[in-house]
Amino acid sequence: MALQDKYKELLDTAKTVGLSNFQAREQDNVLYIDGDAPTGAAKDQLWNVYEKIDPDFRSGDVVMNVNVSSMVPGSKATVTTQQSNLNIRKGPGTDQPIIGKAAHNETVTLVSKMNDQWWLIRTAGGAEGYASAQYLSPQN
């Protein structure tokens, strides 16, 4: 229970922002926080609280698996790569051939979610393929 005390503010925030399917479980000295955030802003808020408690993310005692539930097929996302273009691939995986690109800051449409890491997207130009979800930020 000690970890639940250490990260109390984080768990409280999870309740405040209305995380659905919220679960907080302690196992082998790691606190696992799972849930679906209603918005991208809610997810960011959680990460800000987590960063406040553990600024360098060095304690290794939390795994926070929070995804944004509002990202349903048809919703828009912004390409948030470092600077480069986002690769659009034939299948879900970096080993898959690149079939197109989406520019940094471009808006794309979610077609479906293969899993939490790979989303099938469509660009404004009509190119459709898989892109890594870590470079896609939900628009609210």
Place this chain on the structure above:
Amino acid sequence: MKKHFTVLATILVFMIPWMLTTSCKEKDSNIQAAVETAIKDNKDLASISVEVKDGIATLSGEAKDDMCKSTAETIAGKVKGVKQVVNNCTIAAPAPAPAPVVIAEDDPLTKGVKDAIKDYPSVKADVKDGVVTLTGDIKRADLKKLMMGLNTLKPKKIDNKLTIK
């Protein structure tokens, strides 16, 4: 005078049993209120109800556990006027244990980690038994984004040994 006395005596003869029964009834309800107050003082016992008849307090409802059940009995027994406690409380079924955390197998995890760090050439990652160990260096501005990506891969743990620049 004598007549008056007879009337008074008759009234008294009828009054006394009536007074006795009402006073006893009133007493039961008073005791019941007292027991209820005593029990409700303890938040854990909120679901337990009590009924007092002839000084016998009967407890019912669902107690959280054995401890709560016996605590309620002790509390009720201490209330003035309670001659006996009948403890009919049931024990609630324990809450089901949460499902264990699912940790990703090393194969998909290694693949996911490789994808997550590919933008940060100075970051190295090692995956073993679900534990992701990060070495190398990273800019502070990139750290949170990298961690966000890694946290969705269902690792057992993330051991961050990165030098933050």
